[in-house]
Amino acid sequence: MKRINLATFVLALGLLFPLKSTACTNFIVAKGASVDGSVICSYNADDYGMFLNLCHYPAAIHQKGDMRKIVDWDSHRYIGEIPEAHQTYNVIGNINEYQVTIGETTYGGREEMVDKNGGIDYGSLIYIGLQRSRTAREAVHVMTSLAEKYGYCSEGETFTICDPKEAWILEMQGCGGDKKQKVVWCAVRIPDNAICGHANQSRIGKFAYLKTEVLHSKNVISFAREKGWYKGPDKEFSFKNAYAFPGFEGRRICDARVWSFFNHFKDMKRWIPWAEGRDPHAEDMPLWIIPNRKLSVQDVQVCMRDHFEGTPFSVADGKDIGGGIWEMPYRPTPLYFTVDGKKYFNERPTSTQQSGFTFVSQMRSWLPREIGGVLWFGNDDPNMIAYVPVYCSSTKQPLCFNTPGADAVTYSDENAYWVCNMVSNMVYPRYSMMFPSLKAVRDSLERGYFAAQGKVEAHAAELLKTDPAAAKAYLNNYTIATADSMMKTWKSLRTYLVVKYNDMIIKPDKNGRFLRTPEGIGASVERPGYPENYARKYVKETGDKYLYPEEK
Numbered sequence: 001m002k003r004i005n006l007a008t009f010v011l012a013l014g015l016l017f018p019l020k021s022t023a024c025t026n027f028i029v030a031k032g033a034s035v036d037g038s039v040i041c042s043y044n045a046d047d048y049g050m051f052l053n054l055c056h057y058p059a060a061i062h063q064k065g066d067m068r069k070i071v072d073w074d075s076h077r078y079i080g081e082i083p084e085a086h087q088t089y090n091v092i093g094n095i096n097e098y099q100v101t102i103g104e105t106t107y108g109g110r111e112e113m114v115d116k117n118g119g120i121d122y123g124s125l126i127y128i129g130l131q132r133s134r135t136a137r138e139a140v141h142v143m144t145s146l147a148e149k150y151g152y153c154s155e156g157e158t159f160t161i162c163d164p165k166e167a168w169i170l171e172m173q174g175c176g177g178d179k180k181q182k183v184v185w186c187a188v189r190i191p192d193n194a195i196c197g198h199a200n201q202s203r204i205g206k207f208a209y210l211k212t213e214v215l216h217s218k219n220v221i222s223f224a225r226e227k228g229w230y231k232g233p234d235k236e237f238s239f240k241n242a243y244a245f246p247g248f249e250g251r252r253i254c255d256a257r258v259w260s261f262f263n264h265f266k267d268m269k270r271w272i273p274w275a276e277g278r279d280p281h282a283e284d285m286p287l288w289i290i291p292n293r294k295l296s297v298q299d300v301q302v303c304m305r306d307h308f309e310g311t312p313f314s315v316a317d318g319k320d321i322g323g324g325i326w327e328m329p330y331r332p333t334p335l336y337f338t339v340d341g342k343k344y345f346n347e348r349p350t351s352t353q354q355s356g357f358t359f360v361s362q363m364r365s366w367l368p369r370e371i372g373g374v375l376w377f378g379n380d381d382p383n384m385i386a387y388v389p390v391y392c393s394s395t396k397q398p399l400c401f402n403t404p405g406a407d408a409v410t411y412s413d414e415n416a417y418w419v420c421n422m423v424s425n426m427v428y429p430r431y432s433m434m435f436p437s438l439k440a441v442r443d444s445l446e447r448g449y450f451a452a453q454g455k456v457e458a459h460a461a462e463l464l465k466t467d468p469a470a471a472k473a474y475l476n477n478y479t480i481a482t483a484d485s486m487m488k489t490w491k492s493l494r495t496y497l498v499v500k501y502n503d504m505i506i507k508p509d510k511n512g513r514f515l516r517t518p519e520g521i522g523a524s525v526e527r528p529g530y531p532e533n534y535a536r537k538y539v540k541e542t543g544d545k546y547l548y549p550e551e552k
């Protein structure tokens with residue numbers, strides 16, 4: 001049976017769908033900060049219960065009077081309609097045919113600023129922006145103009161907006177239904193030699209002091225003054241302090257992920273107090289940093305898999321019992337829990353189990369645009385999947401990323417989200433035991449993709465000289481073949497893990513084949529028991545209760 005509808009089980013058990021968790025992460029690498037001059041940006045779309053395909057919007061010419069339906073990305077609630085643009089561009093996932101890429105993280109901000117009657121939501125802004133823009137700068141204009149005209153109904157949002165030459169962040173909030181003002185926003189161009197990030201906390205502070213290009217709504221300061229949220233001089237105005245003040249949660253749960261990204265490429269000890277979130281007088285973390293070396297796509301993929309390793313916030317070192325016996329670098333939801341009337345929290349790393357999809361976008365100005373844009377894509381937690389290359393000129397999705405009938409409560413064995421989640425959820429509880437096997441397969445696949453990239457793109461470039469349609473078809477077919485191969489490999493990995501680690505033991509194998517005795521039965525198994533760190537904690541917790549008596 002290929003598909004299983006889970007709705008019956010959900011109802012029978014009386015389970016409720018979890019509340020929306022606005023918890024995503026974006027990292028940005030400007031062209032002068034990358035090893036090859038690429039602009040790179042990334043997005044972990046994190047939300048329990050999220051199920052999203054690799055979307056596709058085909059290029060089109062629209063007639064006068066054609067309308068675009070606006071449907072809220074999160075709730076699927078119909079909002080209204082707006083006129084279509086005369087021309088729209090091909091979009092695959094979160095990249096378009098001109099290599100423009102857009103991501104987001106929700107920071108919320110002041111609740112009273114949400115305009116419930118606004119005509120457009122943040123998800124619609126992303127995909128309409130992609131459909132109507134040939135550059136990042138143009139996307140900023142399209143998105144802000146739409147929000148100013150129709151009103152913005154979502155919470156405060158930070159958008160990553162990049163193209164092969166420029167990287168921007170845009171922050172936006174509604175005006176609470178104000179009859180004259182629809183939205184406040186501020187957009188900042190990231191310097192070409194810098195890296196930036198955002199993770200559910202507004203990041204734009206005193207923009208008057210930023211030595212870069214800044215765009216903003218005319219009312220960005222005056223609206224805060226009208227509401228009594230700011231009284232100082234214009235040059236001292238801080239967007240985030242006025243509209244989304246970074247308290248403990250905004251710093252420890254959110255900004256700490258950006259801190260950890262920066263910490264891979266600069267000594268960030270100076271800003272540990274900011275990321276810890278407890279000291280209200282801590283020095284503010286910079287919006288961007290100049291890295292101590294240039295970054296590759298692979299570097300950004302590693303950072304999307306981060307669990308604060310090697311930092312004071314690490315959940316990957318087995319030092320506490322939160323990760324269980326096999327030192328899982330994940331913590332159960334929700335982030336907060338109460339014991340004896342006291343509220344506690346879990347650390348929130350970049351890599352988390354609730355990712356619906358993840359990408360690292362590579363945009364290259366020196367290549368033909370059909371070849372230059374690659375969305376390295378996967379469904380599920382980035383630590384537990386192999387990023388598959390999806391070329392921006394693709395017009396057909398791989399079946400595994402767009403599987404008919406599959407959704408958040410309908411399993412399909414042909415769907416990447418479900419197959420990858422099945423493997424991940426096998427590994428999570430016995431992480432230190434099983435993850436090395438997954439990692440070996442994941443890394444082998446990705447090494448193969450990167451090794452093939454040059455040859456694939458050279459062939460596409462040759463085709464492009466005489467037959468652009470053939471070049472696009474070749475890249476699209478490569479994308480589909482690579483995704484199909486990944487799925488086949490992941491199903492084999494699933495079988496391998498079931499056999500190798502059955503009943504909490506380890507069966508020996510060599511080159512992927514399980515060993516047998518001369519008589520033909522399975523070779524003797526290893527019984528690893530508790531990891532040493534956990535065994536010590538267990539003994540400390542239980543004392544002499546399980547101490548084996550010395551024989552006299």
